[in-house]
Amino acid sequence: MGLVLRPQNKKVFLKLKTKLYMIHTLPALNYDFAALEPHIDAMTMQIHHDRHHQAYVDNLNKALAGTEGESKTLEEIFAAMSTYPAAVRNNGGGHFNHSLFWEVLANNNSQPSVELAAAIDATFGSLDALKEKMNTAGATRFGSGWAWLSVAGGSLQVSSTPNQDNPLMDVAEVKGMPILGIDVWEHAYYLKYQNKRPDYLKAIWNVINWDEVSRRYKAAL
Numbered sequence: 112m113g114l115v116l117r118p119q120n121k122k123v124f125l126k127l128k129t130k131l132y133m134i135h136t137l138p139a140l141n142y143d144f145a146a147l148e149p150h151i152d153a154m155t156m157q158i159h160h161d162r163h164h165q166a167y168v169d170n171l172n173k174a175l176a177g178t179e180g181e182s183k184t185l186e187e188i189f190a191a192m193s194t195y196p197a198a199v200r201n202n203g204g205g206h207f208n209h210s211l212f213w214e215v216l217a218n219n220n221s222q223p224s225v226e227l228a229a230a231i232d233a234t235f236g237s238l239d240a241l242k243e244k245m246n247t248a249g250a251t252r253f254g255s256g257w258a259w260l261s262v263a264g265g266s267l268q269v270s271s272t273p274n275q276d277n278p279l280m281d282v283a284e285v286k287g288m289p290i291l292g293i294d295v296w297e298h299a300y301y302l303k304y305q306n307k308r309p310d311y312l313k314a315i316w317n318v319i320n321w322d323e324v325s326r327r328y329k330a331a332l
């Protein structure tokens with residue numbers, strides 16, 4: 112009998128511990144769900160934030176419960192990503208990537224800072240050339256993933272990652288500090304754009320928060 116009861120007691124203990132150590136939480140949006148209309152529709156924003164992002168947060172907390180990863184920041188986890196289970200990679204990436212995504216979007220008609228604009232011109236030729244390069248990276252990512260603008264060694268670079276990977280992970284082909292990420296999962300655009308990912312990628316440039324991307328660029332140098 113004792114052998115039967117002991118695992119049950121342990122299960123209760125772990126459940127309590129899980130509740131105590133749940134550290135990751137869903138960040139609130141800085142704007143209304145409809146703020147990015149007509150380029151990104153309100154229902155997509157609501158489902159994307161309240162359901163998809165919430166699920167990444169919940170599943171990350173579950174995956175980390177009772178492990179040493181509970182005491183680590185996401186950046187620390189990403190640096191040793193290859194040593195963690197897939198659930199931490201997928202949901203930790205999902206939480207981080209979406210937290211960044213919401214902040215680099217806004218309907219504020221912003222432009223890159225003088226410094227960022229100069230770096231974009233020097234690296235890609237022009238802002239339009241950067242947009243084209245990011246759109247190609249996003250459009251050619253098979254299945255689900257992200258297109259990234261990141262900084263490494265003071266230089267700008269464009270890349271894409273599968274699933275919820277990002278350039279901070281040790282498993283990324285192109286590593287760096289992400290300053291702009293574009294979600295190319297179907298859940299990011301399907302209600303309005305259906306299968307037309309390139310149309311979504313074209314439209315999203317109308318709602319990029321260049322003030323935030325410029326701030327992140329400065330911080331990443």
Ligand code: MN3
Nearest residue numbers: 163294296299
């Ligand atoms: Mn998403």
